[in-house]
Amino acid sequence: MFFARGSLGSVEFAFTDREDGLSDGNFESLNLGTSKAPGLPTDSVDDPAVVERNRALLAEGFEVSGLMMMKQVHGADVAYVDAGTTEPPVADAMITDQIDLALLTRAADCTPVVLADPQARIVGVVHAGREGLVKGVAPAAVRAMRERGATRIQAWVGPRACGSCYEVPEGMADEVAAVVPSARSTTSSGTPGLDIGRGVITQLIAEGVGVTDIGEGVCTIEDEKFFSYRRQGKASGRQGGIVVLRPAGDSP
Ligand SMILES: [Zn+2]
Numbered sequence: 001m002f003f004a005r006g007s008l009g010s011v012e013f014a015f016t017d018r019e020d021g022l023s024d025g026n027f028e029s030l031n032l033g034t035s036k037a038p039g040l041p042t043d044s045v046d047d048p049a050v051v052e053r054n055r056a057l058l059a060e061g062f063e064v065s066g067l068m069m070m071k072q073v074h075g076a077d078v079a080y081v082d083a084g085t086t087e088p089p090v091a092d093a094m095i096t097d098q099i100d101l102a103l104l105t106r107a108a109d110c111t112p113v114v115l116a117d118p119q120a121r122i123v124g125v126v127h128a129g130r131e132g133l134v135k136g137v138a139p140a141a142v143r144a145m146r147e148r149g150a151t152r153i154q155a156w157v158g159p160r161a162c163g164s165c166y167e168v169p170e171g172m173a174d175e176v177a178a179v180v181p182s183a184r185s186t187t188s189s190g191t192p193g194l195d196i197g198r199g200v201i202t203q204l205i206a207e208g209v210g211v212t213d214i215g216e217g218v219c220t221i222e223d224e225k226f227f228s229y230r231r232q233g234k235a236s237g238r239q240g241g242i243v244v245l246r247p248a249g250d251s252p
Contacts, residue, residue: 001030001061003225003239004214008154009118013243014062015158015214017225021054023047026235030054031227033106033238035072044235055104064102064244070094072106072127076135078144092132093141095124097148102244108229109161109220111197112241113138115209117150123243126200130168133199134179142207154210158241159226162219163195164188166230 001020006013021030027046034051059067068081071090079089082098094103095115103125105112110129116122126132126141142153163185168176173192176199177184183199186192197215204211220226220239227237 001058003159003218006156008116010121010246010248011116011118011123011243012062012246013114013116013156013241015112015114015156015241016058016239017159018227018237018239019225020061021057023050023054023237026232027237030058030239031237032058032104032240033108035238040234046237058240058242059102062102062242062244064100067102067104067242068094068096069104069106070127074129074131076132076137076140078124078137078141080144080148092128092137093124093126093144095122095141095145095148097122097245099245099247102242105241106238107158107160107240108227108232108236108238109166111160111200112158112239113141113200113204114156114158114241114243115141115145115153116243116245117145117153119152120148120150121245121248122148122150123245125241125243128196128200130172130176130194130196133183133196133203134176136203138200138203139207142204142209152210155204155212156241157197157201157204157211157213157215159215159218159220159223159239160197161221161228161230163193163198165193165219165221166196167191167193
């Protein structure tokens, strides 16, 4: 279930892998996503009831009562959520200062990021793919946290596609590198590629955020312990990054 799990002060976070869930086939087994890709037959989408049970298993494992998710659209909008938020916000980043409200970001090859300022007691999650990198969704989340009082933000960057695997047309690589030069890569076959994770990390460091790369040396395309859009096709599952703010003084 947990590829990695950790804490900083009263903040707890984790990144999930494919294991210990209930889904079958491409979605085996801890699939957290139900998004339909355009043009796909309905049987290529995981059973929503089973995905609900997977999410419940994750909540139980992470010791939270529920999971706040986003309707992710490859944008740069940041949503503030609290206990009164009833619908998943349409956003690719969300933040909260609410105790015991667990935030979940979902990804297959995109970069999941967890953000926290344990002193200011604000946490956030980000979903950053190629478009989110170019639009600056991670820096936007950092700024939104600062507007609510965060000063010393720490980021944990999760497992994603690596720059040796993520091949893109040369023009696309040029477009992204024009905005974030560090994201340019060369694939193992010598073709133009992108290292989205490296680009996101560059953006976070430029914002003055401390970064721990939890997914360093791991690649969702190469490692079958993870879901991968590139490896599995459009009908692939989703893993996640999750964070929660616990009551002050309640941390180990
Ligand atoms: Zn790779």
